[in-house]
Amino acid sequence: MTQLFEQLPDLLHAYGYWLIAAVVLLESMGIPLPGETILLGASAYAGATHELDIVLVIASTVAGAVIGDNIGYWVGDKVGYRLLFRYGDRFGLSERKIKLGQYLFLRHGGKVVFFGRFVAVLRALAALMAGVNRMPWGRFVVANLFGAVLWASAYGMAAFALGEAVHRVARPVGLAAVVFAAAALVASAMVLKKREQALEEEAVRALPGPLPRP
Known part of the structure; x- marks a missing residue:
C-alpha cells in the first residue's frame, strides 16, 4: 500500500481520470x-496540486x-455463484466473505447495495450478490447509483479538503489540523474493518456448514 501511495502521483499525472x-x-x-485508496489519493492529490478537478474525480469514480x-450484477445473475464457489479464493473472496455477502443481502437487500460502498468486502461482492439473489434490476440501479454518489462525494470531498490543508499549511495550527484529519480517516477505516470482522462471524453462525455446491 505504501508503494502505491508513492507511485500514485505519477500514475495520476499520466492517466488521470481514466x-x-x-x-x-x-x-x-x-x-x-484498492478503489477506495485511489479515490482518497486522487482527491487529496487534487486538493494539494489542483492538477485534477475534484468534480471530475468524483464523476469518474461514480462512473x-x-x-x-x-x-x-450481470455476471452474478448469469454465472455468479458458480464462479464464486470455484474461484473466489483466488481473488481473496473466501467462504467467510461469500457467506457475509449472502447473509447481509438476504437480511437487508437494497440497503446492502446502497451502503456496501462503505465496506471493503461489499464493494466487491454486493453487485455480484444482487445478481446471484435475483434482485430486481430497477431497484438495484437506483440503490447502486445513489450509494456510489454518496460514497464518492463524501470520501472525495473529505480527502480533497485534507489535500488543500496540506497545500496551505504554513503554521503549526494548520499542521495540527492535517494530522488530526489524517488520524480520523485512519481511525474510521479501523472501526469499519473491525465491524466487518464481527459481521463475518455473525454470518458464519447464521449460515453454518460448507457452502452448497452450485
Whole structure:
C-alpha cells in the first residue's frame, strides 16, 4: 500500500481520470483492487496540486462504480455463484466473505447495495450478490447509483479538503489540523474493518456448514 501511495502521483499525472474510473470499475466487478485508496489519493492529490478537478474525480469514480457494478450484477445473475464457489479464493473472496455477502443481502437487500460502498468486502461482492439473489434490476440501479454518489462525494470531498490543508499549511495550527484529519480517516477505516470482522462471524453462525455446491 505504501508503494502505491508513492507511485500514485505519477500514475495520476499520466492517466488521470481514466485510472480512477478503471480501478473503481474493476473493483466493483468483484476484483479486489484498492478503489477506495485511489479515490482518497486522487482527491487529496487534487486538493494539494489542483492538477485534477475534484468534480471530475468524483464523476469518474461514480462512473466506474456504476458501470462496474452493473457488469458485476450481470455476471452474478448469469454465472455468479458458480464462479464464486470455484474461484473466489483466488481473488481473496473466501467462504467467510461469500457467506457475509449472502447473509447481509438476504437480511437487508437494497440497503446492502446502497451502503456496501462503505465496506471493503461489499464493494466487491454486493453487485455480484444482487445478481446471484435475483434482485430486481430497477431497484438495484437506483440503490447502486445513489450509494456510489454518496460514497464518492463524501470520501472525495473529505480527502480533497485534507489535500488543500496540506497545500496551505504554513503554521503549526494548520499542521495540527492535517494530522488530526489524517488520524480520523485512519481511525474510521479501523472501526469499519473491525465491524466487518464481527459481521463475518455473525454470518458464519447464521449460515453454518460448507457452502452448497452450485
